[in-house]
Ligand SMILES: Nc1ncnc2c1ncn2[C@@H]1O[C@H](COP(=O)(O)OP(=O)(O)OP(=O)(O)O)[C@@H](O)[C@H]1O
């Protein structure tokens with residue numbers, strides 16, 4: 001898992017400014033999620049570009065996985081097992097009065113040339129399509145964590161299938177994600 005992580009961060013590196021460090025915090029017990037790898041890739045890239053934009057003076061970006069057991073329904077997500085895939089940054093906070101708006105299509109606080117306001121609405125749509133849920137935590141001086149939760153796919157006991165390695169394989173063709181990345185380059 002560690003090798004795979006290093007590979008992902010290498011691929012993300014061209015997106016990040018030199019003064020942003022990146023690392024992963026992976027839970028070995030996080031299992032496969034019921035999500036198409038290309039969609040997961042796009043959602044993850046959207047969150048990473050937002051984290052980068054929130055840290056114009058540098059900071060730390062962390063990609064985190066966790067196994068989560070949900071005991072009560074959240075939105076359309078039913079109680080059960082989920083894999084949490086979160087992007088954490090140490091950048092500016094999301095003001096309280098904007099929290100309800102940031103998932104809206106075309107809502108952006110960035111200059112028109114830097115943001116269309118579609119990144120988070122796309123993430124939210126992907127989560128809804130997959131019966132998952134989103135958590136947003138943001139605090140002054142501590143930064144923001146945006147966490148996607150996807151339902152876990154029950155796997156046969158002898159299966160070694162794992163969505164994160166699949167995603168990382170997909171990302172190894174960096175040219176596939178380049179056009180998306182260029183949209184948000186400063
Ligand atoms: N990690 C974050 N830290 C602080 N603010 C954030 C973060 N992620 C999103 N936001 C806020 O939410 C708004 C909406 O984000 P969203 O990704 O939908 O659009 P955008 O980044 O402005 O444009 P686009 O993603 O289309 O290039 C941002 O303009 C920003 O104000």
Ligand SMILES: [Mg+2]
Nearest residue numbers: 046050119120
């Ligand atoms: Mg964005």
